[in-house]
Amino acid sequence: MSELVAALPMYDWPEVRGEVDAQWAGLRDVFRQRGIDAPSTIVRRNGELPAVPGGIRDAEGKLIAPDPATLPPDKLDFHKLWLHPALLFAQTCWGPMELGLSRHVQVVGQPSYDAYEGGQGELYSSALVMRTGEGPEVRSPADGRALLPLDLIRGKRFTFNSLDSMSGIIAPTRDLEAAGESLDIFSSRNESGGHRGSIVTVAEGRADIAAIDCESWALAQRFEPAARKVVIVGWTARRKGLPFITARTTPEKTIKAIREALVGLAEQPRIQRVG
Template sequence: MSEWIAALPMYDWPECRDETDAQWRSWRDALRARGIDAPENLTRSGDLQALWRNPHLLLAQTCWGPMEAGLAEHVCVIGQPDYSAYEGGEGAYYSSVILMRKSVARCDVAAPADGRAHLPLDLMRGTRLAYNEVLSRSGFLALIQDLKEFNETIDLFAETLETGGHRASLKAVRDGRADVCAVDCRSWALAQRFEPGVDGLRIVGWTARRLGLPYVTSRRARNSLVERIRESVNLNEWP
């Protein structure tokens, strides 16, 4: 049995776990072909902070929010995924959609071609914001950082609701428990496939384009192993 563990938790919705597992099998076989004792199956753990800090972590996704909050001391960045298939994505960079119910906006706003933020300040002012967690770049930090560019703060919103996940934020807006949320463009694509009722939501704006989720390995991994991992998986280089 391999001493290493691997996890791809960030887009691992229950409805597409077969796709996640297929992606891992492809990477696992490529890793093994380069002499790396990759685990047979993915680890699925609810405690992401513990998983990311596990010294036996071979490969996982994380978020730049936790990285900037201290996780970078425990992991080494392997590379970035490609978001070009999603509106709001370009190579290693992605944006978040800003969503409200269609009673507020009848038509979707297209992603800005220049990747700059498009914030509907008048629509958002005095509303209830749903967000997944304060360390999430796509669900919280990007929006707060972009608001600063418009000389605004989180006080723009009348209330905030921490939901614990992008999908939960979408549901909160859909069900009327919140009025607005920010969700990364790939999670929005998953919601359109799998979450009932999101046709009642509209894209009213976009956060600025930023680096997407990094793939990481434990700092315990030697440089030679890191290079073999990079050679095994098809990722954008970390700029």
């Protein structure tokens, strides 16, 4: 039994857990064919993470996270998952990577977003959504540039999934700054806890606008009734989507095998080789 850890938490909605499990099964089998001791299943709870007595430490021995055994067992702390020394394969976001995670992990690949409006190869964008009737619906720009309806969103209440989210707040912030504006264009800002929560918050009138990454928006159209009450009024610029990562301690031989496996799966819609 493998002692390594794998997780695909970023789009793991309850309604698609079977699809996510199947995605991992495909990756697992290809990894094993290349000699990688990939775990049979992905983790979804802190309680499924191997204990790290004394806590998780960085390359210099500094404590950077507690022992997962001390965390609430039925929740999943993404940041502790990403820092786990037994991490073989997981998704993260470029927001946390830019905020320090990149020092502790290695990037092994990028997913493809070709299947989604607003995506192109390893690039994705976020849909700016408001309640239906409050703005004209727009399509994703073919050139991948930001499409910001500044007059429409000025003075509105903005909700976002988390402060370290590239798609939910960092990308909109950068696009607004490029247009000579800032988050101050909004009358208020509040954290919803997730893209799905942001859609519900807007639909229920507790906020006016949110930025939802294009794959989460596709999931919402399939499974979230509140998505029928909102409309896309703008788009952020395309940027690199969620990277696949492994622990900083993963041997180079294993990283090479992972990358080769991803190259072999490149024709599938969700996997691309790291650039």
